[in-house]
Every structure is written in C-alpha cells, then in structure tokens.
Amino acid sequence: MNFTYSAEQIEFRDVLHALLQAEVGAERIRARWDTASGRDAALEAQLRDFGLYSLMFPESLDGLGLSVIDCALLAEVCGRAALPEPAVETMMVASPLLVDVLDRGLGNGSVQAVIEGVMSGDARVAVSHAINPHVNFVEDAHWVIAGVADAIYLLPRDKVEVTPLKSVDPSRRIAKIDFDPEEQYRLAEGEAAAAVLRSTLNRGALSVAAQLVGLSEVLVEQSVRYASDREQFGRAIGVNQAIKHHLADVAVQIEYARPVIARAAYTLSVSPERADIAVSHAKLAAARVGLLAARHGIQVHGAMGYTWECNVHIWSKRIWALVREWGDEGFHKNRLQQWLLQSNALLGPEFTFGRRSLLPDSRVSDPVSADTAA
Amino acid sequence: MMDLVYTPDQEAFRAEVRAWLAAHVPKVPLASFDTAEGFAAHREWERTLASGNWGMVTWPESYGGRGCDLIQWLIFEEEYYRAGAPARVNQNGVFLLGPTLMEYGSEAQKARFLPAMASGEEIWAQGWSEPNAGSDMAAIRCQAIRDGDDYVINGQKIWSTRAVYADWVFGLFRTDPASERHHGLSKILVPLSAQGVTVRPIPQLNGLPGFAEIFFDDVRVSVDNRLGDEGAGWQIAMATAGFERGLMLRSPARFQQASRRLVSLYRQHHGDLMDPAVEDDVLRCYMDAEAYALSTYQTASRLLQGGSIGPEASCNKIFWSELDLRIHDTAMRILGARAEVEPSGSSDQEDLGTWLDGFLFAQSGPIYAGTNEIQRNIIAERVLGMPRR
Ligand SMILES: Cc1cc2nc3c(=O)[nH]c(=O)nc-3n(C[C@H](O)[C@H](O)[C@H](O)COP(=O)(O)OP(=O)(O)OC[C@H]3O[C@@H](n4cnc5c(N)ncnc54)[C@H](O)[C@@H]3O)c2cc1C
Numbered sequence: 172m173n174f175t176y177s178a179e180q181i182e183f184r185d186v187l188h189a190l191l192q193a194e195v196g197a198e199r200i201r202a203r204w205d206t207a208s209g210r211d212a213a214l215e216a217q218l219r220d221f222g223l224y225s226l227m228f229p230e231s232l233d234g235l236g237l238s239v240i241d242c243a244l245l246a247e248v249c250g251r252a253a254l255p256e257p258a259v260e261t262m263m264v265a266s267p268l269l270v271d272v273l274d275r276g277l278g279n280g281s282v283q284a285v286i287e288g289v290m291s292g293d294a295r296v297a298v299s300h301a302i303n304p305h306v307n308f309v310e311d312a313h314w315v316i317a318g319v320a321d322a323i324y325l326l327p328r329d330k331v332e333v334t335p336l337k338s339v340d341p342s343r344r345i346a347k348i349d350f351d352p353e354e355q356y357r358l359a360e361g362e363a364a365a366a367v368l369r370s371t372l373n374r375g376a377l378s379v380a381a382q383l384v385g386l387s388e389v390l391v392e393q394s395v396r397y398a399s400d401r402e403q404f405g406r407a408i409g410v411n412q413a414i415k416h417h418l419a420d421v422a423v424q425i426e427y428a429r430p431v432i433a434r435a436a437y438t439l440s441v442s443p444e445r446a447d448i449a450v451s452h453a454k455l456a457a458a459r460v461g462l463l464a465a466r467h468g469i470q471v472h473g474a475m476g477y478t479w480e481c482n483v484h485i486w487s488k489r490i491w492a493l494v495r496e497w498g499d500e501g502f503h504k505n506r507l508q509q510w511l512l513q514s515n516a517l518l519g520p521e522f523t524f525g526r527r528s529l530l531p532d533s534r535v536s537d538p539v540s541a542d543t544a545a
Numbered sequence: 546m547m548d549l550v551y552t553p554d555q556e557a558f559r560a561e562v563r564a565w566l567a568a569h570v571p572k573v574p575l576a577s578f579d580t581a582e583g584f585a586a587h588r589e590w591e592r593t594l595a596s597g598n599w600g601m602v603t604w605p606e607s608y609g610g611r612g613c614d615l616i617q618w619l620i621f622e623e624e625y626y627r628a629g630a631p632a633r634v635n636q637n638g639v640f641l642l643g644p645t646l647m648e649y650g651s652e653a654q655k656a657r658f659l660p661a662m663a664s665g666e667e668i669w670a671q672g673w674s675e676p677n678a679g680s681d682m683a684a685i686r687c688q689a690i691r692d693g694d695d696y697v698i699n700g701q702k703i704w705s706t707r708a709v710y711a712d713w714v715f716g717l718f719r720t721d722p723a724s725e726r727h728h729g730l731s732k733i734l735v736p737l738s739a740q741g742v743t744v745r746p747i748p749q750l751n752g753l754p755g756f757a758e759i760f761f762d763d764v765r766v767s768v769d770n771r772l773g774d775e776g777a778g779w780q781i782a783m784a785t786a787g788f789e790r791g792l793m794l795r796s797p798a799r800f801q802q803a804s805r806r807l808v809s810l811y812r813q814h815h816g817d818l819m820d821p822a823v824e825d826d827v828l829r830c831y832m833d834a835e836a837y838a839l840s841t842y843q844t845a846s847r848l849l850q851g852g853s854i855g856p857e858a859s860c861n862k863i864f865w866s867e868l869d870l871r872i873h874d875t876a877m878r879i880l881g882a883r884a885e886v887e888p889s890g891s892s893d894q895e896d897l898g899t900w901l902d903g904f905l906f907a908q909s910g911p912i913y914a915g916t917n918e919i920q921r922n923i924i925a926e927r928v929l930g931m932p933r934r
C-alpha cells in the first residue's frame with residue numbers, strides 16, 4: 172500500500188508545468204481567440220517535443236509507455252495553464268483508444284499510420300463520443316475518431332461534415348459532426364466497441380476531472396492576489412473573513428478532490444474497464460470544486476470579475492465547459508446511485524481499496540472494481 | 546510507485562484484528578460513557594483492549610502498543626468501526642496526549658503515564674478552554690505559580706470533555722503571571738483527585754454531563770507534572786491540536802461506517818415519498834466519506850516517507866465535521882417525522898435513537914477542536930497567504 176507519486180512522476184509534471192508557465196500566458200491564449208483555427212502551431216510543436224503526444228503509447232510502438240496516473244498529473248497542470256490545445260484529449264483519450272483497439276486485434280490499415288502521425292505531430296486527431304454532443308478542434312483535424320452507440324470509426328477529416336458552433340469558452344472550437352458509417356472506416360463494433368468506448372469515456376472523464384482541479388487552483392491563486400492588492404475601506408479586501416472563507420472553501424474541496432482523482436487514475440491504470448465508480452466520483456468531486464472556484468473567483472473580484480478584460484473568465488469559462496464534458500453531473504450521479512442501490516455494493520471502511528481477492532463471492536461489487544454494467 | 550493494494554502482511558494484520566474483535570466486542574452496545582455506569586463499562590472495555598495489546602497499536606511495545614505503522618493504524622480503525630466496537634472513552638489520552646508525550650515528554654513521564662493510558666487505568670480530560678478563552682485560547686488566565694518544587698494552580702477551565710468521570714486533566718496554564726497572550730504558558734498534567742479541584746458537570750444537548758467546568762483552588766502539583774519546558778506550552782498545545790484536527794482523532798473509518806449505514810437506510814426507504822434532494826445528499830455523503838479516507842491514506846503514505854502534516858490539518862477538521870453533519874441530517878430527512886424519537890434503549894430495526902444521538906453530537910463537530918470559522922481563517926492566512934489585517 173503506497174498512495175504517493177514517485178519522485179520522477181512529480182518531476183516530470185513539474186517540467187511540463189514550468190514549460191506551460193513560461194509559454195502559455197493569458198495574452199497568448201487571448202491572441203488566438205480571433206484566429207481561424209484557434210491553434211498555436213509553435214506551442215503544439217513544443218508540446219510534441221516535450222513528448223506529450225507520445226506519452227500513452229507503449230514503448231513497442233515507440234511511445235513513452237507512461238500510465239494514466241502520470242497523465243492525470245500532467246492533465247492537472249494543463250488545466251492550470253488553461254491550455255487551449257486539445258493536447259490532453261490527444262494524450263489521454265485518443266491515444267489510449269487507438270492502443271486499446273490494437274491490443275484487441277481490431278482496427279484497420281490506418282491505425283498504425285495515425286499513431287505515428289500523432290507522435291510526430293503531423294496528424295491531428297479529434298475524438299467524437301456518444302456521450303458528448305460536440306467535438307472539439309475537429310475543423311482542421313486530419314482524422315476523426317467517432318464512437319457511436321455500437322461502433323467506432325476512424326475517418327479522414329474530409330469524410331466528415333462539420334458544423335461549427337461557438338462555445339462559451341472562446342478557446343474551444345466545438346462543432347457538430349455528421350458522417351456516413353462506411354464499413355471501410357470501422358475500427359470495432361458490437362461488444363468490443365462498447366468496451367473500448369466505455370474505458371474511453373472513463374479516461375475522458377478523468378482527464379477533465381484533473382484539469383478542473385488545476386483550473387480551480389489557479390482561480391484561487393488569482394483571487395488571493397487580487398484580494399491582497401485591492402483596497403476598500405482603507406485596507407485590503409482580503410482581510411475580510413467573508414472573502415477569506417470563500418477561498419478557504421475552495422481550498423478544502425481541492426484538497427479532497429485530488430486523492431479521489433488519484434484513486435480513479437490508479438483504478439483506470441490497473442483495470443480500465445472496471446473503473447466506473449472511481450471515475451464518476453472523481454468527475455463529480457472535481458465538478459463541484461470547479462463550479463465553486465468559478466463562482467467564488469468571480470465574486471472576490473467584484474465587477475472586475477464580470478469583465479472580458481479580467482483574466483478570471485479564461486479559467487471560469489473553461490470550467491463551465493469541461494464540467495459537462497464526458498458525462499455531466501446527471502450521468503455520473505446516476506451511475507453512482509445505481510451502484511449504491513445494489514445490495515451487493517461493497518462500501519464501508521474495509522473496502523476503500525476494494526477487496527475482491529479476499530472475498531470468495533465474485534458477485535460482490537466494490538468501488539475499485541465495480542462493474543456497473545453487470 | 547503508487548500501489549493501492551494491501552500487502553499480505555497488512556491483510557494478515559487485518560485478519561488478526563478482525564478475529565480478535567469478533568471474539569471480544571460486547572454483543573450488546575454499552576451505555577453512554579457520559580453516565581457513571583457507561584463510563585465504568587467503557588473503562589472495562591479499554592482494559593479488555595489492552596489485554597490483547599490493542600490499546601494503541603502505533604505505540605512501542607514497551608508502552609503497551611504494537612509498534613504498528615500508520616497504514617496498520619488505519620486498518621485497525623477500519624476493523625474497529627466495522628465491528629461496531631465501543632467508542633474510546635480514553636481518546637483524549639491515547640489520541641491526543643499520548644502522541645504529545647511521545648514527542649515532548651521525559652522518559653520518566655512516558656514510563657509513568659503511557660502504559661496506564663493504553664490500559665484505560667487512567668482516563669484523561671483536556672483543559673484548554675476557559676470562560677473567556679474559547680476561540681481566543683491565548684486569553685487563558687488560569688495560573689500555575691511556581692512554589693519550590695510545586696506549582697500552585699488557581700482558576701477555572703470549562704467544556705472539559707469527560708472530566709466528570711475522568712482521572713486526570715492535561716491543559717494549559719499561565720506559569721508566568723506577568724506574561725500575555727501565548728507567552729508564559731505551560732502544559733501541566735493534574736490529577737482530578739487532587740485537593741482543591743472541583744469538577745462541576747455541564748449537561749450537553751442530550752441532557753448528559755458530557756463535559757464539565759473544573760475549578761482549581763490552590764491545587765498543588767509537582768513540577769515533574771509539567772510537559773516540556775516552562776513557557777513552551779503554546780507550541781506544545783498546537784502540536785496536540787494538530788493531532789486533534791488531523792489524522793488521529795477522527796479516523797475516516799468512522800464516517801465510512803456512518804455513510805454505509807446511511808446508504809442502507811436509504812435503500813430501505815427507496816420508493817418512499819422522499820425529499821428528492823435526499824438522493825443527492827446520500828451520494829455526497831458516500832463520496833465525501835471515501836474522499837476523507839483516500840486523503841488520509843495519502844497523508845499516511847506521505848508521513849511514512851518522511852513528510853509532515855502542516856496547516857492542511859485545518860482542511861480535515863472542516864471536512865469531517867461538515868460530513869458528519871450532512872450524514873446525520875440526511876438520515877433525519879429520510880426518517881421524516883419518526884426522527885424525533887429519543888433513544889429507547891431497546892434497539893429497533895431502524896436505529897432511530899442512534900441516528901438522533903449522532904445528529905445531536907454532529908452539531909458540536911464544527912465547534913470543538915477549534916471552530917470551523919477559525920479553521921477557515923487559518924487556511925486563508927497560513928495556507929493561502931491572505932492578509933491578516
Ligand atoms: C462537544 C464539545 C467538547 C469540547 N471539549 C473540550 C475539551 O475537552 N477541552 C477544552 O478545553 N475545550 C473543549 N471544548 C471547547 C471548544 O474548544 C470551544 O467551544 C471552542 O474553542 C470555541 O470556543 P467558544 O465555545 O468559547 O466559542 P467562541 O469563541 O465564543 O465562539 C462563538 C462563535 O463565534 C465565532 N468566532 C469567534 N471568534 C471568531 C473569529 N476570530 N473569527 C470568526 N468567527 C469567530 C466562533 O467560530 C463561533 O461560531 C469543547 C466544546 C464542545 C462543543
């Protein structure tokens with residue numbers, strides 16, 4: 172039993188954090204709001220050089236072979252930076268999906284080429300999943316992975332009809348897509364597709380949860396700075412307890428969301444298809460923190476927090492968008508509630524980490540390996 | 546590397562704890578330890594625990610412990626709550642004073658006090674608060690003035706939990722009468738049987754004398770009863786408060802057990818005409834109890850690797866006390882008008898009385914061990930770095 176990250180994991184995260192802090196400021200984020208693609212090619216190249224697009228591919232495919240646990244740490248710092256690039260999605264959703272497909276002996280002739288393209292930075296992949304009504308950054312992608320109810324397709328971009336929409340978050344480029352489900356583009360169908368899509372959903376939800384915590388933490392930091400500088404009644408507004416307690420409340424929730432996310436990441440890494448409960452918990456905890464951070468962050472800034480000029484909205488709008496990606500609160504609460512209502516759900520102090528091995532009864536269901544589909 | 550699987554040794558330890566508790570936990574719940582009869586029964590239970598060396602598993606064997614690490618401690622607690630074992634009447638001793646003694650006590654003090662603490666022979670009360678020193682503990686006025694090899698204590702303490710039946714009190718006293726605020730305070734251990742000590746019970750919300758006022762009237766204790774240096778009381782008290790808010794006092798198992806009971810209450814009533822918001826709160830209670838456990842395992846893992854607990858212990862205090870309120874409030878809402886019924890002694894199917902009992906007690910969680918408002922101030926100022934004034 173060891174619930175800590177290794178020194179290397181922390182170090183790797185810190186390197187990415189330093190890179191993003193140096194390269195992705197509010198100015199650079201704003202600069203692309205008025206551009207057609209919304210992308211920053213130079214930054215994408217830097218992220219590729221860092222290895223972000225190769226992380227989740229196994230070494231046998233020339234990737235770095237890192238785990239979801241490493242990636243969740245990185246996703247948190249990407250959230251901190253309010254990184255507009257869909258890098259987290261490429262790393263934590265698209266890549267493992269392609270690997271998953273290969274591992275199951277599925278796929279078609281394109282998969283290998285797409286993987287190589289992702290790692291070299293030449294292929295941009297957008298992911299569509301039945302749980303999400305929109306696809307992010309699909310317009311100028313080269314490939315689209317589309318998960319529908321019972322199948323997964325990998326389509327060249329020109330086989331997909333794209334209808335752009337405007338997101339509340341000007342950094343996001345969302346669209347609706349339409350395509351002909353032609354067999355030649357199908358990677359998987361039936362049960363196999365469902366299994367891949369289910370772990371994909373869980374990885375997507377975890378990636379969002381981790382980003383939400385990073386986004387929230389920055390809002391707290393910005394608010395602390397503002398509350399220390401801004402004066403009213405002859406003193407900093409931050410001396411007032413009403414302001415302090417707004418931010419302390421967010422800090423407490425962040426403190427308790429992180430271990431939940433770590434448990435979900437761990438569970439996904441050891442049994443991706445059985446991580447529903449741990450992931451739903453992580454997503455819900457992170458959504459709660461995110462919404463509170465956005466609300467209190469704006470409140471602490473007064474009218475300034477309600478302006479386009481103040482940077483608070485860069486972070487809060489990302490939160491409002493991500494909170495409902497990869498399953499909104501309704502989806503995840505229902506998943507959790509259905510499990511809690513089962514009489515064989517194992518909960519209580521002795522089951523925090525699941526105890527399947529000790530329990531002769533294989534019909535029981537615990538939070539680390541719960542099979543909500545069963 | 547992260548590895549959320551218990552080792553075979555840890556599993557074996559769990560099995561050992563489980564077997565022992567199954568054989569020893571009283572079949573009928575003991576009366577409240579806030580009654581004379583219940584207190585005696587709980588003291589007897591502490592003796593039974595000690596007879597198996599389970600009094601405080603993290604302590605060295607020489608003091609009646611088993612030299613366990615923090616993960617084993619969490620496993621022990623999980624099994625303890627799973628078994629429905631009696632509440633720890635000596636929690637002030639084993640969870641708060643004990644660790645402080647280990648850190649600051651002399652060898653003689655450790656040998657004198659720890660074994661009797663682990664065995665339940667000596668039950669401890671805490672004496673920090675005074676009528677005019679609540680949240681503002683540095684306003685303490687109760688004096689302990691040096692006279693030869695003794696201190697002579699005069700003044701008053703209040704809200705001292707279990708002092709009505711306890712044997713000893715540890716607390717903060719002003720040893721330098723000219724001092725102010727958090728200077729000149731010392732931590733002193735006082736037998737409640739000493740001449741000049743008067744304990745006046747204070748009935749709590751449930752009518753039982755769960756805490757007391759303690760009056761000191763020329764009470765003499767030896768300077769050997771001082772813990773740590775003279776004048777160092779504040780720092781030592783902060784360490785104890787850290788244990789209280791942090792890992793020890795409220796282990797997560799307690800809330801996981803309560804949330805498990807809540808879920809089964811909810812399952813039982815699923816289909817009743819229920820406040821729709823209840824469902825959401827049940828989920829929230831389950832999630833928060835798990836989150837508290839996960840966070841504690843993370844802290845324990847970090848401590849095992851040489852890390853330390855900082856002001857984030859204030860986060861714990863807020864989190865568990867508000868969780869406890871939510872668990873019991875949700876149970877009250879599921880039970881509806883039946884929730885009003887007082888415990889009857891005979892346990893009914895729905896545990897009506899125990900939910901009400903827990904609900905009443907939960908009201909105090911955000912107050913004791915430093916109110917949650919004070920904890921929020923601490924987080925804002927010491928963790929987030931917000932301006933004090
Ligand atoms: C069940 C229970 C058991 C206890 N056991 C013990 C014990 O064993 N030993 C012991 O010494 N004490 C004990 N206490 C006392 C406890 O430590 C105090 O109640 C606590 O420190 C608060 O002090 P107070 O009650 O005087 O409230 P006050 O300090 O008067 O506070 C009243 C209200 O004002 C708020 N407030 C005060 N100052 C501030 C501020 N600066 N900013 C914002 N809000 C503020 C508080 O948060 C609270 O809501 C116990 C209390 C309870 C309820």
